[in-house]
Amino acid sequence: MTTHATAQPSYLVDTGSRKGLMAWLTSTDHKRVGVLYLYSMISFFFVGVGIGFLMRLVQLTPFQHLITARTYNALFTVHGVIMIFLFVIPGLPAVFGNFFLPILIGAKDVAFPRLNLASWYFFMIGAILAVLSLFTGGGAPDTGWSFYAPFSLKTGTNVSLAVFGAFILGFSSMLTGINFITTIHRLRAPGMKWFRMPLMCWALYSTSWIQLLATPILAITLVLVILERFFGIGIFDPAKGGDPLLYQHLFWIYSHPAVYIMILPAMGAITEIIPTFAKRTIFGYKAIAFSSMAIAGVGSLVWAHHMFTSGMSSLATLLFSLLTMIVAVPSAIKVFNWVSTLYKGSIDFQPPLLFALTFIFLFAIGGLTGVMQGALAINVHIHDTYFIVGHFHYVMFGGTGFAFFAALLYWFPKMSGKMYSKKAIYASWFPMFIGFNMLYFGMLILGMMGMPRRYYVHLPQYHTMHVVATVGSWFLVLGLLAFFGTLIYALFKGSKAEDNPWGGVTLEWTIPSPPPQENFEAIPTITHGPYHFEQESK
Amino acid sequence: MSEHAEHSLEHANHPGYGTFIKVWVALLILTGALVGVSHLGQTYAVWGLLTLTPLKAGLVFYFFMHLKYEGPLLKIVVLVTLGTLLIFFALLFSDVAFH
Numbered sequence: 001m002t003t004h005a006t007a008q009p010s011y012l013v014d015t016g017s018r019k020g021l022m023a024w025l026t027s028t029d030h031k032r033v034g035v036l037y038l039y040s041m042i043s044f045f046f047v048g049v050g051i052g053f054l055m056r057l058v059q060l061t062p063f064q065h066l067i068t069a070r071t072y073n074a075l076f077t078v079h080g081v082i083m084i085f086l087f088v089i090p091g092l093p094a095v096f097g098n099f100f101l102p103i104l105i106g107a108k109d110v111a112f113p114r115l116n117l118a119s120w121y122f123f124m125i126g127a128i129l130a131v132l133s134l135f136t137g138g139g140a141p142d143t144g145w146s147f148y149a150p151f152s153l154k155t156g157t158n159v160s161l162a163v164f165g166a167f168i169l170g171f172s173s174m175l176t177g178i179n180f181i182t183t184i185h186r187l188r189a190p191g192m193k194w195f196r197m198p199l200m201c202w203a204l205y206s207t208s209w210i211q212l213l214a215t216p217i218l219a220i221t222l223v224l225v226i227l228e229r230f231f232g233i234g235i236f237d238p239a240k241g242g243d244p245l246l247y248q249h250l251f252w253i254y255s256h257p258a259v260y261i262m263i264l265p266a267m268g269a270i271t272e273i274i275p276t277f278a279k280r281t282i283f284g285y286k287a288i289a290f291s292s293m294a295i296a297g298v299g300s301l302v303w304a305h306h307m308f309t310s311g312m313s314s315l316a317t318l319l320f321s322l323l324t325m326i327v328a329v330p331s332a333i334k335v336f337n338w339v340s341t342l343y344k345g346s347i348d349f350q351p352p353l354l355f356a357l358t359f360i361f362l363f364a365i366g367g368l369t370g371v372m373q374g375a376l377a378i379n380v381h382i383h384d385t386y387f388i389v390g391h392f393h394y395v396m397f398g399g400t401g402f403a404f405f406a407a408l409l410y411w412f413p414k415m416s417g418k419m420y421s422k423k424a425i426y427a428s429w430f431p432m433f434i435g436f437n438m439l440y441f442g443m444l445i446l447g448m449m450g451m452p453r454r455y456y457v458h459l460p461q462y463h464t465m466h467v468v469a470t471v472g473s474w475f476l477v478l479g480l481l482a483f484f485g486t487l488i489y490a491l492f493k494g495s496k497a498e499d500n501p502w503g504g505v506t507l508e509w510t511i512p513s514p515p516p517q518e519n520f521e522a523i524p525t526i527t528h529g530p531y532h533f534e535q536e537s538k
Numbered sequence: 539m540s541e542h543a544e545h546s547l548e549h550a551n552h553p554g555y556g557t558f559i560k561v562w563v564a565l566l567i568l569t570g571a572l573v574g575v576s577h578l579g580q581t582y583a584v585w586g587l588l589t590l591t592p593l594k595a596g597l598v599f600y601f602f603m604h605l606k607y608e609g610p611l612l613k614i615v616v617l618v619t620l621g622t623l624l625i626f627f628a629l630l631f632s633d634v635a636f637h
Contacts, residue, residue, distance in 0.1 A: 213619075213622065245633070246634075249630055249633070300622075301629060304629070304633065311637075312633045312637075313632065313633045313634075313635075313636035313637055314636070315632050315633075315636045316629070316632040316633035316636065319632050320629075
């Protein structure tokens with residue numbers, strides 16, 4: 001693998017008329033937009049972590065202490081809204097998709113650079129409105145992040161503003177989806193055929209279609225909630241002839257595929273990391289590419305498995321249970337292919353691979369507990385318990401969160417031009433892994449014991465596991481602080497990163513670290529697939 | 539392609555007033571039919587909405603929005619989108635119709 005010197009300045013250098021913060025806030029460079037997303041999302045992530053930490057402290061005793069019941073309701077709502085809408089949904093596509101998609105396909109930028117910057121502004125406006133809803137009107141929403149009707153129509157808290165914030169965030173998501181689809185269709189380098197694209201691009205492509213097709217449904221639903229709150233139009237309110245189950249359907253038609261918006265790019269990042277550190281081509285390229293599309297397709301048809309106990313028809317419960325089982329197949333294909341790629345590979349054990357393997361382990365637990373819930377009989381037993389909370393966090397935090405960390409470790413040297421301390425990262429992994437499993441496996445056990453979620457007090461029989469989970473949250477937060485502390489330290493004091501520190505073979509490793517402003521001196525011509533390792537072909 | 543040929547093609551892609559008026563009359567008749575069936579009871583009204591409204595939308599897409607004169611790719615994209623919507627409807631009705 002050769003790297004190329006370039007005459008262009010790095011994207012971190014201000015070369016226009018504006019300097020400093022203004023240069024960043026007005027830049028249409030996809031890499032800068034990705035970094036803007038990164039900083040804003042990590043800020044929101046730590047607000048969410050702080051709230052989660054506080055909720056765990058509340059559960060340290062069986063009795064009410066620290067905060068009131070109503071504040072607890074507001075906390076779990078805000079924790080959900082911030083983590084889901086401001087971190088997990090946009091997380092990987094907005095940060096790593098923006099930064100790396102054009103580079104991975106050999107382009108200078110995304111198809112619509114100005115629209116890309118506008119998407120970030122929509123994101124920030126939506127985020128600010130959601131945060132403002134905590135302190136204005138009737139106070140922070142207390143409905144849970146799903147805003148279920150009819151409670152969301154009647155509560156005196158500031159649901160309208162929070163919902164409007166989510167509506168604006170939806171625009172950011174749709175516009176990013178349009179941008180990525182057009183970029184992949186129109187801006188691939190010469191010779192970059194569909195099956196020569198790195199699999200991260202396939203994951204982003206599938207995700208973008210979900211963003212484009214499913215997000216408008218949520219947007220319209222949220223507008224209906226606002227209209228219902230202000231004008232009482234009676235779509236969802238049973239007192240006015242409305243149907244609250246219709247709200248649940250419309251909400252989950254978006255929000256279940258949103259789970260795949262969250263996880264598909266994470267799987268894409270893992271698919272980039274594993275061949276690099278196994279030093280061999282990916283096992284089953286086309287199977288992984290098609291499984292991404294299959295997850296996007298079938299995953300859009302399973303939404304009502306969130307509603308098995310809602311009073312929905314028996315036919316619908318049967319249909320959605322079956323469809324839910326089917327979606328496990330393409331997910332499992334990916335896991336088997338990752339493991340097969342590692343088999344007989346020349347493993348180079350580095351921090352990104354450690355986090356990628358952690359992702360596979362945690363995601364497998366999250367996935368299997370998800371299949372359990374797809375079975376109707378089990379679902380009735382564990383519905384609305386801590387089992388659901390534990391499963392969701394295994395998928396979203398253990399899955400998307402750890403994949404985000406793995407991707408950050410993998411691409412950090414490329415993005416910043418600096419290398420972090422690997423020892424410090426290994427040290428931070430240990431409390432994160434132990435704390436994570438104490439916290440969320442504890443929740444799975446609590447759920448099986450019957451502990452309902454969203455209660456601010458608990459019965460004595462649940463106390464021991466609650467203490468275990470809370471202590472786990474301390475380890476987890478400690479690990480997170482050490483992890484991000486290490487990266488922040490590296491930004492300022494880290495050694496200079498090589499252009500290709502991991503021996504990767506996709507296009508981003510052929511350009512300098514940090515990348516130049518227009519990515520490539522000349523648009524490359526692609527002659528082979530993305531995971532072409534020289535030592536393997538000898 | 540010469541400027542003249544491009545102009546001719548563009549001209550050929552625009553239907554005459556006659557077509558527009560015929561489609562407009564068809565839309566008026568369908569609207570009248572929709573109002574009519576809505577007086578026959580809720581079931582008829584719902585089925586009327588589910589069948590006649592997409593037909594009206596189809597006419598608007600096909601003639602007024604020039605789908606008829608587009609290439610096969612765009613037509614396929616529209617069909618896939620409508621197919622997706624139909625699947626959503628079918629799954630939704632597996633609940634609503636059997637409550």
